[in-house]
Amino acid sequence: MSDLDGFRAEVRAWLEEHAPISLRGRPGDIFHGHWGGRRGGFESPDHERWLRLMVERGWTAPTWPTEYGGGGLSRAQDAVLQSELRRLRLPPPLIGFGLVMIGPTLLEYGTEAQKREHLPPIIRGEIRWCQGYSEPGSGSDLASLQMRAEKNGDGYVLNGQKIWTSYADESDWIFCLVRTDPAAKKQSGISFVLVDMDQPGVTTRPIKLISGASPFCEVFFDDVKALARDVVGGENNGWTVAKALLRHERTMVGEVFARSVMGAEAELLGLAREALGPAEGTLADPLLRDRIVQSAMDERAFMLTIQRIQDAAKTGQPPGTESSILKVYGTELNQRRRELAVTLAGADGLGWEGESYASGHLALTRDWLRSRGNTIEGGTSEIQLNIIAKHVLGLPDGGAR
Amino acid sequence: MKLALNEDQRLIKDSAAAVWKDRGAVERLRKLRDAGDATGFSRALWDELAGLGWLGLPFPEELGGVGLGVTELCLVLEEAGKTLAPEPLLATTLLAGSALLLGDSDAARTTWLPRISAGEVIATVAWQERARRDEPLSCAAVARSAGDGRVSLHGAKREVLVGAQAELIVVVARDEASGQLGLYAVPGDAEGLTATPLVRVDAFPCARIDLDGVVVASDARIGGAELLATVLDRAGIGLAAEALGGMSAAFEMTLGWLRERRQFGVPIGSFQALQHRAARLYIDIELCRSVVMAAARTADQPGVPAAALAQVASLALARTTDTFLRVVDEAVQMHGGVGMTDEHDVGFYLKRARVVAATFGDAAWHRDRWARLAGY
Ligand SMILES: Cc1cc2nc3c(=O)[nH]c(=O)nc-3n(C[C@H](O)[C@H](O)[C@H](O)COP(=O)(O)OP(=O)(O)OC[C@H]3O[C@@H](n4cnc5c(N)ncnc54)[C@H](O)[C@@H]3O)c2cc1C
Numbered sequence: 175m176s177d178l179d180g181f182r183a184e185v186r187a188w189l190e191e192h193a194p195i196s197l198r199g200r201p202g203d204i205f206h207g208h209w210g211g212r213r214g215g216f217e218s219p220d221h222e223r224w225l226r227l228m229v230e231r232g233w234t235a236p237t238w239p240t241e242y243g244g245g246g247l248s249r250a251q252d253a254v255l256q257s258e259l260r261r262l263r264l265p266p267p268l269i270g271f272g273l274v275m276i277g278p279t280l281l282e283y284g285t286e287a288q289k290r291e292h293l294p295p296i297i298r299g300e301i302r303w304c305q306g307y308s309e310p311g312s313g314s315d316l317a318s319l320q321m322r323a324e325k326n327g328d329g330y331v332l333n334g335q336k337i338w339t340s341y342a343d344e345s346d347w348i349f350c351l352v353r354t355d356p357a358a359k360k361q362s363g364i365s366f367v368l369v370d371m372d373q374p375g376v377t378t379r380p381i382k383l384i385s386g387a388s389p390f391c392e393v394f395f396d397d398v399k400a401l402a403r404d405v406v407g408g409e410n411n412g413w414t415v416a417k418a419l420l421r422h423e424r425t426m427v428g429e430v431f432a433r434s435v436m437g438a439e440a441e442l443l444g445l446a447r448e449a450l451g452p453a454e455g456t457l458a459d460p461l462l463r464d465r466i467v468q469s470a471m472d473e474r475a476f477m478l479t480i481q482r483i484q485d486a487a488k489t490g491q492p493p494g495t496e497s498s499i500l501k502v503y504g505t506e507l508n509q510r511r512r513e514l515a516v517t518l519a520g521a522d523g524l525g526w527e528g529e530s531y532a533s534g535h536l537a538l539t540r541d542w543l544r545s546r547g548n549t550i551e552g553g554t555s556e557i558q559l560n561i562i563a564k565h566v567l568g569l570p571d572g573g574a575r
Numbered sequence: 576m577k578l579a580l581n582e583d584q585r586l587i588k589d590s591a592a593a594v595w596k597d598r599g600a601v602e603r604l605r606k607l608r609d610a611g612d613a614t615g616f617s618r619a620l621w622d623e624l625a626g627l628g629w630l631g632l633p634f635p636e637e638l639g640g641v642g643l644g645v646t647e648l649c650l651v652l653e654e655a656g657k658t659l660a661p662e663p664l665l666a667t668t669l670l671a672g673s674a675l676l677l678g679d680s681d682a683a684r685t686t687w688l689p690r691i692s693a694g695e696v697i698a699t700v701a702w703q704e705r706a707r708r709d710e711p712l713s714c715a716a717v718a719r720s721a722g723d724g725r726v727s728l729h730g731a732k733r734e735v736l737v738g739a740q741a742e743l744i745v746v747v748a749r750d751e752a753s754g755q756l757g758l759y760a761v762p763g764d765a766e767g768l769t770a771t772p773l774v775r776v777d778a779f780p781c782a783r784i785d786l787d788g789v790v791v792a793s794d795a796r797i798g799g800a801e802l803l804a805t806v807l808d809r810a811g812i813g814l815a816a817e818a819l820g821g822m823s824a825a826f827e828m829t830l831g832w833l834r835e836r837r838q839f840g841v842p843i844g845s846f847q848a849l850q851h852r853a854a855r856l857y858i859d860i861e862l863c864r865s866v867v868m869a870a871a872r873t874a875d876q877p878g879v880p881a882a883a884l885a886q887v888a889s890l891a892l893a894r895t896t897d898t899f900l901r902v903v904d905e906a907v908q909m910h911g912g913v914g915m916t917d918e919h920d921v922g923f924y925l926k927r928a929r930v931v932a933a934t935f936g937d938a939a940w941h942r943d944r945w946a947r948l949a950g951y
Pocket residue numbers: 304305306307308312313314315337338339340341390547550551552553554555556557560
């Protein structure tokens with residue numbers, strides 16, 4: 175029995191014994207689960223127990239070092255743990271931007287003191303984080319950001335505004351890009367700073383999305399204080415850190431969409447049969463049938479590409495350029511699927527709310543609308559294509575546009 | 576199933592790249608075409624491929640092969656595809672070779688596979704009668720009892736790869752009595768068999784085959800409809816690998832041009848309209864690479880169910896045929912006027928992509944089959 179097999183047996187036995195029965199068969203994903211934080215309530219006592227159990231083993235952040243409370247697992251062991259969680263179809267005990275964005279970035283760029291202060295509360299689900307990058311005048315051209323941080327004694331005073339900040343109204347801390355040297359050129363005057371949102375001068379105002387939900391906010395900073403020790407990567411060196419975090423974010427987004435596209439064929443086929451009939455045999459509408467096949471094939475090709483990237487990494491090959499395609503393709507794939515789903519549903523896919531529509535159909539409408547943001551958030555598709563063209567294909571800069 | 580190359584596979588790929596490239600890439604096909612060469616490929620190179628063991632890559636060692644699989648052969652085909660090499664590796668080793676390897680006849684296997692591996696025999700399968708692939712397969716060619724346990728074959732086949740040069744042609748015909756499809760191993764010089772070369776747009780060797788009472792022994796039958804399905808799927812996966820090579824080369828050529836060609840005082844590759852189109856082609860090519868790798872590995876899984884093989888073959892062909900066509904259309908467009916000239920190599924890829932798409936069924940056909948296999 176190899177070490178990994180032994181580990182699998184141990185994990186399986188432990189999960190069988192401890193994982194709450196009520197949560198088995200209720201898988202979540204990176205956007206559906208317990209977000210933690212000072213304000214985060216639990217869906218049920220079992221959800222709370224599940225988090226506590228996993229925190230004890232460090233398995234909310236399985237690959238992070240044990241000295242900060244992480245699980246200290248290798249990537250291979252983590253893969254085993256994840257597959258055992260999937261086997262029982264258990265939800266992740268904890269999700270959030272602490273785990274997938276700021277945590278990995280601190281591990282890479284944080285000082286020892288920053289890691290000791292910020293990683294344990296993330297792992298234990300005590301502090302929820304949000305991402306303060308975009309501003310009203312600075313989206314794709316992020317480095318043009320204007321929010322100011324002025325030196326004041328042992329810290330900084332922050333003034334300005336962030337926008338599109340997902341879950342700002344439910345978060346405890348925000349990682350912000352701020353301008354610390356207005357005289358320097360664009361990228362060079364930026365710092366990456368961690369800010370406690372529980373203080374005077376921080377105001378969040380939710381913004382309603384076309385899908386009806388209000389997951390993101392405007393955040394206003396009016397003489398807000400930040401400590402010098404909460405600058406990551408050094409003053410005026412924030413751009414490097416910001417880009418590293420974006421890499422973690424895009425990897426995460428790619429993986430999310432990989433998982434969310436799984437089972438597209440079955441979902442679409444179910445909707446098609448419901449709307450078009452017959453129950454058996456060829457679908458009545460050949461064009462819609464062809465679109466379902468395309469969706470299914472796109473999904474398979476995408477999943478295989480993710481597997482190829484992972485397999486190459488496992489054999490120790492240097493990371494190839496393929497991962498740059500995941501964000502663009504994964505998000506567009508999800509959009510096509512959501513679009514096809516409402517198309518297949520016909521008038522059933524038009525409901526906004528009310529008892530006259532089945533809840534599953536109402537979700538179709540909302541999911542379709544929300545999916546339009548996939549190619550904008552985390553860097554637009556156009557920006558990703560720019561990156562591929564320049565950094566992967568080596569095409570020259572600076573042409574007439 | 577691991578979607579990564581091991582050390583041996585990497586070596587095969589590298590040496591395949593070197594072998595084809597050393598020959599002068601598209602230049603070689605151009606010369607053969609312009610000379611109206613009757614063979615249509617290089618016999619000398621064919622001997623060299625035999626020496627490298629590639630003609631018998633997926634055959635067991637006791638039959639003169641190397642004992643590897645479709646996965647390794649696909650690496651060679653991909654590199655061949657980059658240079659549009661017309662050597663009939665796909666027809667010989669993957670079409671006819673698979674029919675013999677997986678067929679019912681031990682005698683046929685032991686007679687032909689060592690000779691194929693040694694480069695002594697060019698082989699192919701004659702299966703197509705209609706312009707478009709159909710299902711069930713149209714087959715008017717018949718196998719008629721000719722007494723003494725022999726059968727005679729009657730009918731006509733089109734688009735037979737390397738049909739005029741092949742020393743062995745596996746002919747698909749319907750048993751007149753039972754109505755069952757059969758695959759019959761027929762020597763290329765059999766009496767009553769006429770091969771008429773077809774001059775196609777890609778300049779690869781191909782022929783029409785007429786069978787006018789070709790008499791063979793009854794043990795020439797090596798299998799039926801199931802064997803044919805497997806053979807076409809294995810070869811389809813090989814063709815997808817070749818297409819992957821072709822699209823990669825046409826894309827590389829285009830990237831080179833985007834960096835080099837200047838207009839408005841700057842390289843045309845700095846125009847964002849072209850950059851984004853190039854980036855999208857890159858994405859689609861990478862997706863093709865994943866499905867080709869997965870399909871080849873599926874073909875190598877022992878006892879893989881026919882439906883599973885058909886599904887990945889359709890996935891691979893649907894994606895690669897469409898993407899190859901899109902890449903070459905864009906390649907010509909981004910080259911501008913020079914892309915329309917016969918003197919430029921890019922047009923050869925355009926023509927090859929069209930042939931590839933119509934060889935084992937186009938993308939629409941494969942999507943339809945995918946749905947049928949999935950029951951909708
Ligand atoms: C659902 C959602 C959640 C989000 N969550 C967060 C968050 O938590 N934190 C945060 O900081 N931000 C968040 N964002 C903001 C997001 O990162 C930005 O919206 C995004 O980067 C685009 O910026 P913009 O909206 O200013 O659009 P713009 O940059 O103004 O872009 C407008 C259009 O112009 C195109 N464009 C811009 N520049 C170029 C170029 N060089 N070449 C070609 N085309 C170009 C864009 O692709 C786009 O189509 C979120 C956005 C959404 C939709």
